Amino acid sequence: MTHSTIILDGGLGRELARRNAPFKQPEWSALAMIEAPEIVQAVHEDFIRSGAQVITTNSYALVPFHIGDERFQTQGRELIARAGKVAKAATIGTQVKVAGSIPPLFGSYRPDLYIASQASQIAMPLIENLQAYADIWLLETQSLLAETQTVLDLLPQDNKPRWVSFSLDEHSSSQGAQLRSYELVEDAVRAMVKRGDVDAILFNCCQVEVILAALKITHQVLTEYKVAQRIRIGGYANAFVECQDSESATANEGISQMRQDLNTERYLDFAKQWHLAGASIIGGCCGIGPEYIAVLADAFAKR
Template sequence: MKSISKFPIILDGGMGRELESLGAPFKQPEWSAQALMDSPEFISQAHRNFIDAGAEVITTNTYALVPFHIGQQRYDERGAALIKQAAQLARTCIKDNEDIQVAGCIPPVLGSYRPDLFSTQQAQPIIDLHIQQQRNDVDFWLAETISSIAEAKLIKDLTAPTQKSTWISFTVKDNQTDVSVLRSGETVYDAVTQIAGQNVSAILFNCSCVEVMESALISAKEALNDLTDGKHILLGVYANNFPPIDEHHQANNGVTKIRADVSVEKYSQFAKTWLQAGASIIGGCCGVSPQHIQKLASIKYDNNQ
């Protein structure tokens, strides 16, 4: 894995909504997979837009390449080829820039925000396919929007043999409480304690509201402080720009509205609180645009002057 010399590391933003803004084919339940299947040139353009904004990591567009989004038949027929294509597109976009890394996305393969749907037996072959088809084109693994400890453990175990670093990004409940918890109800403290270390070199939080991320970081920092090898684990945040999502949310039933109250400037103010709380990786998830990422990159520039 290539190294980035200065912190914070700047991630990209939300692929789906950037595709929509570019006029790419975009709808549910296929989400960002629709453009890959119909007009892959839009995927490359979205990657380039985030790179031009200052992203130092671009994430492969494989999040929706699961039966949950594209259907079982299409997944069986085209899933492997589409996953490989997405990884290759990302790699091609950075071929002239050695400072950019490619994160191999491993999605919540049985459904976003639905820990109740998780099954190790059902998830393992899908995760294995994502690993096999991306491993030659990515610098490290980024497991995104993970709702439970069990799902994180499975991904940690399956990525370990690749000899690539793994970043696990959890999604937490959007209601603000004294104790930060995953969508499963398990505490962030317990999740970090059980997952951090070995091949997992970073713990992040994504696809939750901006308001709940600082609490998640505080809990994660506490857990790392209690681990003997926790000092070398990075922490990060890339929030979404959605209204709060509850346990009854159906992730592919419709296109969620973007919040009107979280501007580029407001998002960046939240990002500063994340940095103060211990984050060394920041970026954006659903609804976070290249303009948001450009502002985050300016924070990094100011911090390193």
Template sequence: MRSVALLDGGLGQEIYRRARGVSSPLWSVAVMLEQPEVVTAVHADFIRAGAKTLTLNTYAATPTRLRKQGLHKQILAIHQQAFQALERAIDVTGVQVDIAACLPPLTASYQGQPARTFEDVRDEYATLVQLQAGADVFLIETMTNTLEAKAACAAASDLGKPYTVAFRLEANGRLKSGETLAEAVAAIKGYSPAAVMLNCCDPELVTDTMPELVTLYPIAGGYANAFKSVEAVASGGLVDTLEARPDISPEAYSAQVRQWLADGACVVGGCCEITPEHVRFMADALAGDFNFVRLSQLGLRSASEGH
């Protein structure tokens, strides 16, 4: 039976959805500062659903974003709180899972290539790597340009732990920067990430693109979102404006994931609006055909071994 790494679902959106009266550009991080028990509860629900690798609630906690909100001095405390929230969920459930650090876009999601130097971007990612150094694996995710993707890889490789890269594609199949998927994979291949994935785009787009991705990189995967559109956020709006697609039921999403696996994916999970119920259905429906494991159990080389 083939081993497949099973990630959690849309952590930030699930936290934000459950929160009481929190509206902020910092999204789920703002919830964690005011209602940390919500974050622990969401983590625990994903663990109980069957997820084997759980992501820290640090997506919006980049130095750039915290500085913009006047919270940069709290960056260490925020990352420590993210670890505590997940560790409490692990203790409550009694299940051993991988803790995955998050290296997201530094300014906001769904943007093009930033007007910054490689060294400047790498240094900011290096700060995030050190703040999350206690994680088992690193997820570089929602990448829309190769500058941030390469800089995040360079920073993550210094730690010597497995890390993956996930690109976000537009409807035309290209990154927001205009680069093709083949160009994006070629740009980071020399860093030898443990896996290359697609995330935070429509499930149908992941399904259409997975056959190409598995030819571009030996360990591939995907985790899609279920938003109707992300244009409001891409234009600077808050996540409050986003709506979930009612047609992406747990059954419908699992059918898409089954196709990714049939095409050769080795890592699957969910992004925004993919709930614990989606993950539970997926884990149950596919359990007879695949052995779900933690990301670190896929026999992945560490970054230092890739050179």
């Protein structure tokens, strides 16, 4: 059996910024969720019109790292539920699925900031308030295996697909593909397989050039365990000029510059390589807008 290709949406945050929605650091995409949810819904709808078959809730920045502890405690649950409602509303009249985004709990690219004793206090409001709207659970931009394992253990037994997407160190290669924690991709994939409850393994929010090596390793491990037909693989890269490494990253201090060399056709060329390596879930992350998704959908959606 060969999986049909699922087309994801692209990056919400930079698309919101492009449309002049409320957008700044440290709130990032959460600010639009607070002040202009109608623009968030419009972005969801544009991704759907472009061919996305799965859209992602705008809950990525609804964590203390971005909105602060006080706002998270007083408004977090309401805002997370709003993110779910807005995404679900955008899918009315379509067959598009909603992925409930569970972001890094302590900041993107910062495995060093992980505090195990506080993880559930942040994760549970996300899970509980997205559950009514999510068709798929999507753990995104995962940089530390321990955090991923913790959040997976907290998810409800609701039979919804569980997708885990890791973020890669920018110097990954086929000889040493690794997460931002410097844990090996091979070890992370083996850990996900051994759980028995993960339905897809993806790679996101990293340079488009590093995803192929990780996909090849993932496919090899899944083949070894004879689960390649059960567990999908995929990728959705960002368009940042440079992603900061886990030792110095300050993901809520500035707004990263975007690459000028990654147009839709070049991104498609990379996506075709991912597809040949076994990827059956393909989309985009930060800076990858509806025009990119339209090109991906035209190339892959009917395959």
